[in-house]
Amino acid sequence: MLDLPPHAAEVAAEVTALADLPASLKERAEAILDHLRRVIPFQAARIALLDPELRQHDLLACHGYNDRIRAYMTTREDYDEIESLGLHGTTPLHVQDLPVPSEEIRSWMELFRPAGFREGLGIGLVTRDGHQVGLLGLNTDSPAYPSPAACQLVQLLAPTIAYAVDPLRSLTVLARIVRGMTAATVLTMSGGSLPLPGLPTHPLLEADSAVLSAAVAHLGGTPEYATFLAPYERPPAEAGHVRITLLGCEGPPPRHLRAVVAVGAPGNLCGLTGTELEILGALVDGAPTASIAVARGIPVETVERHLERVRIKLAVPDRITASLRAVREGLYVPTELAAVTRS
Template structure:
């Protein structure tokens, strides 16, 4: 049983209060570190969020470390050290004197921390309840007697709440509330991978390397801050159903490897536009000529012209340019890469 240090109940209450605060993770981190300083007075501390695609850490809200130390702690070499120490797993906090490797054999300690005057420290891995490795918290001190066994073990008890406090997915998940009727969703990373979006299930259309995600990423590269478009729903009887995809970029404060939230919702009012007309609208959005559209869809230019006439009427637009602008704004089009989606 863990022995509680003096003021433990107040510290637990403060950590829980901080974890419950709304807003950006950057607002919670400094308060969290201040509470930890009450447990273990330290010369330096930092929250390190993990970029799993680059296997590097992003320092967040820390203080006391020199720029050189911060740069090293963010490097892939430091991540490899953490793997060597077992700090890439959900485990109890580890002090320098608890390390399975002599500190002198660790570059972070021998070349950076010890020469800077630190004599002890502690590292705490942070994992979400669903098993995501979020990163770690480090605290270093010039007192070789700190932290005590009691303090180390108590910090370990606080780990789940502190992980919740710094989980960047919390603020990202709130983006899904912008689309009130969203039924499915994922988080798209810059490496093309997908992560679960808390509160919503995933969908076969949102699997890694799916055409939908390629279109979503392309729209962000083109500067479309809020991008919405349609995708034919791949059903065997081909009834002409569509679903709506909405792409919302992650906040600038989110970890660098997180790109966007991609949501699926019902298509909504399609203004009586047919599947073919929605395809042609997608080509109009891309600026295609009638001749090029006819060649792509293997139909005559006369047929293309007839479809565009119907589109202009249904979009209440006097010109194809205005129809394309309204289609882009309302998300009433099917991008070309999605016209061939099959189950």
């Protein structure tokens, strides 16, 4: 039988319950620290989210540290030190358990110990499916704490805490609001992608795909939102297209998550053909008729006829209005994707 602190079962039940409450990540993190304080007498604590692209942590909840320590906690130097000491692992480590003596740890000797801390505990926040979310760190003014029983409790709760503050969970909820969504991913600041828990991915959403490159080009509004069409010949495509919807990741950290990119059925295309959707994409980009003709290798007169049919199908008075409606309703194929299709 595990040696746990008094009231550990009650605290564990409360942490498990709040993990699914409709609250922000910060609110969950703050509540978790409040519950832990009931069984672990710590003077300072942080829950930080991992930013693997910048190799830094973003502080989600942080209490009891001075400004110098808080500033250090968001640096790459702190990230590298934590990684080298094994604090991203799933076993809680005291300062006295670290692989090097505390006297050789610069941050401990220059920051934490002068601030009055005499012991600490750190553990990686890793979900049960192996997704690294961040770090839980506690510090005390007594070498007697955190106790071995407290370490046992922290180790048991760490996957639940990771689940509670995992930003990908919130983005999964965001992706599910997209009508007709069949697959989704998260675009990162570097242009890569991450899977969303419980959602399928899609060949068009693989890292370095043309669709993700187009997504980067179409983000930047406030709020960050865009929708367009991508050529695709397999289900859920209709008339050879799927709809791509972009939802910017605004608000809390981590900062390396840029946008949700969802794939779904194209919806009502107003009878527009593939060629007309691509010409609309060029029109959205501001290309003149002559440039569209040269790019597609067709006469200017043919482009004019296509544009007239587009105007009629969209029931708009002119090309400018056609372009505005195309942007608003995502009734176009971006130029970069049209070029991929014709290559």
